[in-house]
Amino acid sequence: MVKVAVLGYGTVGSGVVQVIKDNQKYVSKKSGTDVDVKYILDLRDFPGDPYENLVTHEFDDILNDPEVSVVCETMGGVGAAYKFSKACLEAGKSVCTSNKELVAKNGPELLEIAKEHNCSYLFEASVGGGIPIIRPIMDALAAEKIESILGILNGTTNYILTKMKDEGADFDDVLKQAQDLGYAERNPEADIEGHDACRKIAILSSLMLGQTVDSEKLHTEGISKITGADFTYAKAMGKSIKLLGVSEAGENEDEVLAFVAPFMIDESHPLAMVNDVFNGIFVTGNMVGNTMYYGKGAGKLPTASAVVADVIDAARHVGKNVPCYWEGKEAKLLDFNEVSHSFFVRVKAEALGEIKSLVPGGEVVNADVPGQAGILTGEIKEKDFAAIESKLGEKILGKIRVYKEN
Amino acid sequence: MVKVAVLGYGTVGSGVVQVIKDNQKYVSKKSGTDVDVKYILDLRDFPGDPYENLVTHEFDDILNDPEVSVVCETMGGVGAAYKFSKACLEAGKSVCTSNKELVAKNGPELLEIAKEHNCSYLFEASVGGGIPIIRPIMDALAAEKIESILGILNGTTNYILTKMKDEGADFDDVLKQAQDLGYAERNPEADIEGHDACRKIAILSSLMLGQTVDSEKLHTEGISKITGADFTYAKAMGKSIKLLGVSEAGENEDEVLAFVAPFMIDESHPLAMVNDVFNGIFVTGNMVGNTMYYGKGAGKLPTASAVVADVIDAARHVGKNVPCYWEGKEAKLLDFNEVSHSFFVRVKAEALGEIKSLVPGGEVVNADVPGQAGILTGEIKEKDFAAIESKLGEKILGKIRVYKEN
Secondary structure, eight states: OEEEEEEOOSHHHHHHHHHHHHTHHHHHHHHTSOEEEEEEEOSSOOTTOTTGGGEESOHHHHHTOTTEEEEEEOOOSSSHHHHHHHHHHHTTOEEEEOOHHHHHHHHHHHHHHHHHTTOOEEOGGGSSTTSOOHHIIIIITTTSOEEEEEEEOOHHHHHHHHHHHHHOOOHHHHHHHHHHTTSSOSSOHHHHTSHHHHHHHHHHHHHHHTSBOOGGGSEEOOSTTOOHHHHHHHHHTTEEEEEEEEEEEOSSTTEEEEEEEEEEEETTSGGGGOOTTEEEEEEEETTTEEEEEEEEOSSHHHHHHHHHHHHHHHHHTTTSOOOOOOOSSBOEEOOGGGOEEEEEEEEEGGGHHHHHHHSTTOEEEOOOOTTEEEEEEEEEEHHHHHHHHHHHGGGEEEEEEEOOOO | OEEEEEEOOSHHHHHHHHHHHHTHHHHHHHHTSOEEEEEEEOSSOOTTOTTGGGEESOHHHHHTOTTEEEEEEOOOSSSHHHHHHHHHHHTTOEEEEOOHHHHHHHHHHHHHHHHHTTOOEEOGGGSSTTSOOHHIIIIITTTSOEEEEEEEOOHHHHHHHHHHHHHOOOHHHHHHHHHHTTSSOSSOHHHHTSHHHHHHHHHHHHHHHTSBOOGGGSEEOOSTTOOHHHHHHHHHTTEEEEEEEEEEEOSSTTEEEEEEEEEEEETTSGGGGOOTTEEEEEEEETTTEEEEEEEEOSSHHHHHHHHHHHHHHHHHTTTSOOOOOOOSSBOEEOOGGGOEEEEEEEEEGGGHHHHHHHSTTOEEEOOOOTTEEEEEEEEEEHHHHHHHHHHHGGGEEEEEEEOOOO
């Protein structure tokens, strides 16, 4: 018998309780023991909720109850969530979390504490919501040297980009629509400026290398500058526009290039068909080649399902540590400015000649956008393109990198 | 230190040795102990091979060596492979296999023997080659009631269908081309008639239910009757033709509908972009919704990578059983004849009126195929459509089921 406590009865937390209760038969069978929820920690009361009798306001009720061996941290943030997670692990209780911010910030430390106290820190739900991605990287691709990870990691931005493409709508209109539907938050910056995707690619990069990639040091661009005109040109080139988290292993074991930016990708690339709020993650290994994982990257039940998969893993390994190969040592980040990309550049029509003279191999892209011209550059270093951008100033209306398969 | 023996030094077996040797650093790190190959069992000698000194012709060398704790069965077939696997498990040695035929036939028995002898029978490589699919179903989706599995499970047929679509080529020509390229065997029946996909969907169905689905009892159709004209009509409807393994959980716990047949699916369905020798598997759970797994479904190194992922799992659990929820009890197969599908039917032009009068909701499909007509039926039971087929005889030139999302 394994008793579970859920910290935070918000969207994901209430989903975790629902998955454990509704799928209890499957959860217990796969765990090899009965699994049930004993406590729900929240500052609020939930009168009328079917599980209101499980609610406590006192974390110590959970911490001091030896019967609780697994704790789900679904609070979010890096304050109380960190303090509670640490205390649980030090007490030998495994912690399963959907908190990508905390995993990105304190993952290695919490993993080390778990190891010392013969319990586990598990975070399948922190990346890709319901998509199995942490386990495939850790277990099913365990025999691989993972060479790169490329992912559509944020459902909100992918929904917005899909609508902009399908309906020819503008960014601001679609964002408002997404907010009304609950797909985007009232304060959408973390999503649309790429910070959410950045934390996720940092976690995946850390697992790829086994060393820590600090999300705060990664080049991160969002989608707020993408316009309808970009989609017009993309269509003319047979491409989709996607916000990608990119991670490529360097030549040395501890080197990695990681960043987040919108890309144009070929319509025939498997990631191009990842639409709406879905996420897709492309993982390339030196033996297996390309693999891809697809599903709902967010949402109450998909995310909760991933947390409960971790609960099952923890329940199977009570008193033992489920190993994770992620050290606290910081990986060496390759300099983004030195990387070369091909760019699609949108300029004022009169500046076409000027930009063509400045970039390598400029190929004009024909699309019917009044007053504008589009050009596809050859490969050029980020720092060199940035210099051209400074020089041309407002003559450049937009730029999007073009993804090229190796 | 974990010593491994590889049974059968053919394509996959030599791949396993290569993955363990070339990626030894990663394999050992993830195993938490040094892993190396001690024996290769084969009837042949391999003079000049870098590992010829590991080759033995005597299975007993392996069976009687207490240092060997993990055995990779990459022989294929259900004769010696069964005998050797059983003997190894009875001796407490874990067995990792790519042998789908043996897993489909004797999986539950070998799993039970492994459990009794505190070792493991692992078969990630038996379905989807290098694609992580067994583990996601068993572990990452452990909290789910899995409702359905839909997969492109055979690379040879997917290669042929992709070429037929892209090049407008005929089945026989593409098959010959595939044979010349080594993508299809000289005796291609197991692939093109769907038997290979059938064994794989039987394994996945068994894992979905936790009970045994006998591959020999499943309705199985291959792709040898698909023609260029079918692709002409498919294109007119915005659809792709794919050979799918289908498994749908029934209303009762032990019921399942499982079969293999070519389908027309919408171009916008994620499986439609699974082309060439790639495989894609769509798994739907009651909480997580749709998830998909994509990668190379066959080939030396991808398949070997999956075997070695199992070796790592076995190495982490020496002396213990890695549980698998698959009982020997036979699941109840729902009657294929009672299932309803919508059909695309290709008929001689003069028979259009007749078939239209016989099927529900017949919608004419316009495509420029001389002397032929195409019709899309409403939902009709398999047995009722079979009766119409008997009645019309040679007037019906072809039929393909149309996949409809629930």
